[in-house]
Amino acid sequence: MYAVTLLTNPEKTNLDKGLVDSLRNAWGGGDALWLAPDEAAEFRIRQKPANQWQVWSDLQALGVDLILQPAKGRRKRMLLADMDSTMICQECIDELAAEAGIGAHVADITARAMNGELDFEAALRERVGLLGGLESAIIDTVLANRITPMPGGRTLIGTMKADGAHAVLVSGGFTVFTSHVAADLGFDEHRANTLLVEGGLLTGAVAEPILGREAKIEALTEISARLGLTPDHVIAVGDGANDLGMLQLAGTGVALHAKPAVAAQCDIRINHGDLTALLYIQGYAKPEFAS
Numbered sequence: 606m607y608a609v610t611l612l613t614n615p616e617k618t619n620l621d622k623g624l625v626d627s628l629r630n631a632w633g634g635g636d637a638l639w640l641a642p643d644e645a646a647e648f649r650i651r652q653k654p655a656n657q658w659q660v661w662s663d664l665q666a667l668g669v670d671l672i673l674q675p676a677k678g679r680r681k682r683m684l685l686a687d688m689d690s691t692m693i694c695q696e697c698i699d700e701l702a703a704e705a706g707i708g709a710h711v712a713d714i715t716a717r718a719m720n721g722e723l724d725f726e727a728a729l730r731e732r733v734g735l736l737g738g739l740e741s742a743i744i745d746t747v748l749a750n751r752i753t754p755m756p757g758g759r760t761l762i763g764t765m766k767a768d769g770a771h772a773v774l775v776s777g778g779f780t781v782f783t784s785h786v787a788a789d790l791g792f793d794e795h796r797a798n799t800l801l802v803e804g805g806l807l808t809g810a811v812a813e814p815i816l817g818r819e820a821k822i823e824a825l826t827e828i829s830a831r832l833g834l835t836p837d838h839v840i841a842v843g844d845g846a847n848d849l850g851m852l853q854l855a856g857t858g859v860a861l862h863a864k865p866a867v868a869a870q871c872d873i874r875i876n877h878g879d880l881t882a883l884l885y886i887q888g889y890a891k892p893e894f895a896s
Contacts (some may be wrong), residue, residue, distance in 0.1 A: 607653060608888070610670075612640075612875075612878045615757070665876060680887045682839075685821075695753065704739075705739050725847045733809060738806055761883050762792065764894050773795065777797070782797070839855040
């Protein structure tokens with residue numbers, strides 16, 4: 606059996622009952638279960654329809670995300686999440702660069718790296734190098750004035766942890782940011798790169814080895830094994846090319862507002878919903894969300 610989930614932006618809640626019923630009838634599905642009025646619904650089908658991605662494309666134009674996945678084992682016991690543009694709305698290194706007056710140049714490198722056009726590690730070294738000589742106090746300024754959580758993040762983590770899950774933040778960014786974001790949102794642990802500082806100034810270097818795509822895969826396998834889990838018990842979420850390894854290894858890999866080249870390689874794509882979409886696709890109804 607497969608679970609079909611339809612959801613929309615929680616700020617708009619424009620999921621039409623007629624649309625849900627029409628698709629359910631077309632695909633021979635069971636009764637529709639509304640997880641949140643006008644926002645999220647699901648039904649079961651016995652086999653994947655041949656027109657899945659054409660319907661997905663049509664619904665995208667209506668502001669609706671469509672997710673199809675095996676119904677069994679959807680509720681996961683570990684969350685593995687990227688930070689930049691996933692658990693927060695910004696790219697931390699871009700915000701540091703903006704404070705330093707070189708934001709546009711660094712942001713362009715970041716965008717190309719996240720879309721898989723540049724080697725992640727080389728691009729990180731280049732961007733960090735451009736920050737050399739900045740006062741380390743700029744980090745506190747960025748944290749205070751420029752970083753905002755992605756909508757739905759606290760609810761996602763709070764709900765999964767209340768249900769016994771373990772939450773891990775794993776980032777190709779920096780520990781000076783993940784430590785703050787992890788504590789703020791309620792993650793159990795975090796991993797990231799270390800910006801090097803000497804005499805109160807950024808040195809323009811990052812500690813080796815760099816945490817990139819392979820390190821995120823290692824985090825998934827190592828932490829799940831430590832908890833007595835397998836990768837199939839994990840739901841992973843990210844948006845960039847360096848997230849693809851963990852997204853493809855996890856039992857459920859979610860491309861959230863992802864770069865086009867990344868989304869194209871993922872079966873679960875959330876473009877309209879916020880982070881609470883990860884609860885809906887696990888079968889949580891809104892009354893089950895942690896406050």
